[in-house]
Amino acid sequence: MSQRTEERLPDGSPTTGPGAPTRRLTRRERKRRDNAEERTRIKEPRSDRIFLFFVYLLLAVFLAIVALPLIYILASSFSSPEAVSAGRVTLWPVDFSLRGYEAVLGNSQVIQGYVNSLIYTVAGTVVSVVLTIAIAYPLSRRTFAGRNVFMSVILFTMLFTGGLVPTYLVVQSLGMLDTRWALIIPQAVGVWQVIIARTYFRTAIPDELEEAAQLDGCSDLRFLWSIVIPLAKPMIAVVALMYAILQWNSYFDALIYLKSPDLFPLQLVLRNILILNTYSGGGQDASVVMERQQLADLLKYSLIVVASVPVLVIYPFVARFFTKGIMIGAVKG
Amino acid sequence: MHTLQPPAPVTTAKPRGRQRPKLSLRRSLRRHWQLYLLIIPPMVYFLVFKYIPMSNAVLAFKNYNVVQGIWGSDWVGWLNFEAFFSNPVFWSLVKNTFLLSFYTVIASFPIAVILALALNEVRQGFFRKTVQLVTYAPYFISTVVVVSMIILMLSPRLGIISRGLGFFGVDQPDLLGNPDYFRHIYVWSDVWQTAGYSAVIYLAALAGIDQSLYEAAKVDGASRIRKIIHVDLPGIMPTAVIILVLAVGNIMAIGFEKAFLLQNNLNLGQSEIIATYVYKTGLLNADFSLATAVGLFNSVINLLLLVFVNMIAKRVTGNGLWS
Numbered sequence: 001m002s003q004r005t006e007e008r009l010p011d012g013s014p015t016t017g018p019g020a021p022t023r024r025l026t027r028r029e030r031k032r033r034d035n036a037e038e039r040t041r042i043k044e045p046r047s048d049r050i051f052l053f054f055v056y057l058l059l060a061v062f063l064a065i066v067a068l069p070l071i072y073i074l075a076s077s078f079s080s081p082e083a084v085s086a087g088r089v090t091l092w093p094v095d096f097s098l099r100g101y102e103a104v105l106g107n108s109q110v111i112q113g114y115v116n117s118l119i120y121t122v123a124g125t126v127v128s129v130v131l132t133i134a135i136a137y138p139l140s141r142r143t144f145a146g147r148n149v150f151m152s153v154i155l156f157t158m159l160f161t162g163g164l165v166p167t168y169l170v171v172q173s174l175g176m177l178d179t180r181w182a183l184i185i186p187q188a189v190g191v192w193q194v195i196i197a198r199t200y201f202r203t204a205i206p207d208e209l210e211e212a213a214q215l216d217g218c219s220d221l222r223f224l225w226s227i228v229i230p231l232a233k234p235m236i237a238v239v240a241l242m243y244a245i246l247q248w249n250s251y252f253d254a255l256i257y258l259k260s261p262d263l264f265p266l267q268l269v270l271r272n273i274l275i276l277n278t279y280s281g282g283g284q285d286a287s288v289v290m291e292r293q294q295l296a297d298l299l300k301y302s303l304i305v306v307a308s309v310p311v312l313v314i315y316p317f318v319a320r321f322f323t324k325g326i327m328i329g330a331v332k333g
Numbered sequence: 334m335h336t337l338q339p340p341a342p343v344t345t346a347k348p349r350g351r352q353r354p355k356l357s358l359r360r361s362l363r364r365h366w367q368l369y370l371l372i373i374p375p376m377v378y379f380l381v382f383k384y385i386p387m388s389n390a391v392l393a394f395k396n397y398n399v400v401q402g403i404w405g406s407d408w409v410g411w412l413n414f415e416a417f418f419s420n421p422v423f424w425s426l427v428k429n430t431f432l433l434s435f436y437t438v439i440a441s442f443p444i445a446v447i448l449a450l451a452l453n454e455v456r457q458g459f460f461r462k463t464v465q466l467v468t469y470a471p472y473f474i475s476t477v478v479v480v481s482m483i484i485l486m487l488s489p490r491l492g493i494i495s496r497g498l499g500f501f502g503v504d505q506p507d508l509l510g511n512p513d514y515f516r517h518i519y520v521w522s523d524v525w526q527t528a529g530y531s532a533v534i535y536l537a538a539l540a541g542i543d544q545s546l547y548e549a550a551k552v553d554g555a556s557r558i559r560k561i562i563h564v565d566l567p568g569i570m571p572t573a574v575i576i577l578v579l580a581v582g583n584i585m586a587i588g589f590e591k592a593f594l595l596q597n598n599l600n601l602g603q604s605e606i607i608a609t610y611v612y613k614t615g616l617l618n619a620d621f622s623l624a625t626a627v628g629l630f631n632s633v634i635n636l637l638l639l640v641f642v643n644m645i646a647k648r649v650t651g652n653g654l655w656s
Binding site for chain 2: 045047048051052055056058059062063065066067069070072073087090131132134135137138139141143144145146150153154157159160161162163164165166167168169170174185186187188189219220221224245248249250251252256267270271274275300301304307308311312315316319323
């Protein structure tokens with residue numbers, strides 16, 4: 001087996017698979033190995049190297065297209081109000097200032113929204129994770145009769161829904177309108193997350209383990225609590241993060257179910273300020289009005305950054321797990 | 334209806350050793366009563382928030398009256414549907430919904446595949462990790478923020494796009510106010526947001542391709558391009574088919590959130606889709622019955638599309654969502 005194939009391993013380990021050296025090679029040894037490889041491997045034709053060049057070019061273009069808008073927003077948020085309004089900012093802050101962030105932090109609506117979003121995210125995630133485990137674990141047990149029926153009942157909701165108004169009427173009749181419950185309960189369980197959790201339980205908890213525990217007189221709930229959940233921590237973390245991010249980013253439920261502004265989550269506050277332009281400005285003096293207008297422009301950029309930072313800061317650390325989650329959910333059996 | 338198969342991997346279903354006999358329901362109940370107790374709350378959730386709304390959809394055939402409630406209101410047969418079909422906005426709603434979704438599928442599918450194939454050619458390293466991390470990131474940004482970014486960047490007064498065009502001496506048209514641009518803005522911003530995320534699925538499929546195929550290709554002297562055409566593309570076909578089926582099955586359920594946020598009075602001609610119309614008639618104008626009828630129409634079309642596309646996919650490629 002040649003070195004070339006080893007590089008293609010998805011985990012990207014630079015080692016050479018079975019029999020890999022456990023210690024690091026010295027420089028000389030590495031050189032000798034590389035030379036040997038150079039002699040034996042089929043040489044890459046020039047057309048391939050040209051092709052590879054275009055691949056890198058293409059990826060660089062992709063990278064730029066995705067990154068530039070983000071950099072632009074970030075640069076604007078750290079610029080002065082005048083520079084932003086005059087359109088002088090491109091990819092680096094102009095007249096560095098923190099006025100935008102001061103304005104964001106001084107806005108009581110934003111602070112209230114932030115606090116509300118934290119509440120919804122924490123409470124919603126706890127409820128969602130508990131319910132997801134409660135349904136996914138039984139469905140993962142082979143000795144649980146009727147699990148296919150239950151699973152079909154759940155999967156069908158992915159294909160067909162009652163629709164907006166019928167759902168709204170249910171929430172209304174439960175008296176949840178304009179309460180915090182409306183943001184936590186109606187969207188509590190995601191079918192996708194149930195599938196991920198069930199698959200994990202199925203593969204990570206062998207039936208033999210459960211049988212053994214049962215012979216020792218361990219009840220199902222006890223087994224779930226003291227064996228399954230500790231073993232499933234990585235999966236629970238992934239599912240919890242999926243729910244948390246969904247909850248943090250959602251605004252539509254708040255839009256239809258909430259009326260009181262002091263219950264609004266951050267995303268709805270954002271919509272009101274950023275999209276509906278309802279940043280209240282007072283003052284009759286022309287220069288004051290203009291200053292306010294400039295500050296309102298700047299505030300938008302800073303607000304975008306402030307609202308996205310929690311998610312984007314967490315994400316590089318969890319991206320790996322998310323990838324695994326997508327794969328579990330996407331691969332069909 | 335076909336019987337549904339869970340779209341999750343059944344990797345553990347491989348017969349290992351002896352097959353355990355299935356328990357009868359009664360024995361299972363006695364042995365696992367705690368698990369049955371455990372599953373009650375989430376099943377109640379599905380019943381209340383998914384199945385009761387489905388039964389509430391009978392509203393579509395009634396004239397909803399608050400006092401009499403859903404079941405007490407008078408039956409009106411197909412009247413609500415007839416009202417919707419004869420409404421002049423009907424065709425434009427269907428057309429807008431369909432075109433917007435179809436365009437999204439057509440645009441994002443190949444780009445995600447190309448991104449995955451390109452990433453797959455690059456060795457594991459700093460560049461590859463950077464590209465993946467950055468292209469994946471926008472997926473985590475909320476719809477509200479993405480739409481705000483679009484509005485800020487496209488605004489003729491402040492936007493960086495208009496300045497870029499101004500540099501070349503071109504005046505920027507009012508992109509958000511002109512209905513002709515709405516679809517392009519919607520679709521390409523969607524591609525921007527989701528391409529990296531979608532590529533991950535194809536990367537996973539590529540990683541699962543049998544290494545000996547690559548070695549065989551190499552021995553046969555295949556170039557990188559040939560290797561992509563003859564090994565990579567066939568390798569990701571099953572995954573691609575599933576993703577396409579799901580995407581087409583969702584074609585009528587296109588994201589309400591983004592279309593609604595990007596809407597303004599000027600681009601309404603192309604941005605009004607079925608979902609936004611349901612929201613407006615149902616919750617803003619409180620015409621519950623009509624809105625339910627429209628929503629039901631949407632769900633049914635959706636389901637039919639999914640079944641139909643799945644049937645075609647199975648016939649053509651042998652892959653489908655369910656057997």
